[in-house]
Amino acid sequence: MAIIVNLDIILAKKKMTSLELAQKIGITTANLSILKTNKCKAIRFSTLDKICEVLECTPGDILEYRK
Numbered sequence: 001m002a003i004i005v006n007l008d009i010i011l012a013k014k015k016m017t018s019l020e021l022a023q024k025i026g027i028t029t030a031n032l033s034i035l036k037t038n039k040c041k042a043i044r045f046s047t048l049d050k051i052c053e054v055l056e057c058t059p060g061d062i063l064e065y066r067k
Contacts (some may be wrong), residue, residue: 002065002066002067003038003063003064003065003066004063004064004065004066005035005036005037005038005062005063005064006061006063006064007032007036007062008036010055010057010061010062011055014055016055018032018033018036021051021054021055024050024054025047025050025051025054048062
């Protein structure tokens with residue numbers, strides 16, 4: 001099972017930097033980088049909610065399942 005994080009794609013579409021997103025959702029750029037590079041083992045729903053709110057997207061836009 002592989003969950004792929006497509007955050008870079010959404011950021012590019014919204015013309016927003018990682019630093020801007022990190023500041024708007026209240027996490028460090030280091031933690032955001034871990035998420036963007038698929039190195040995280042979990043994400044809090046509250047963090048996912050903030051990301052979706054700021055980027056005006058759904059969790060399905062950010063997270064993708066691949067076999």
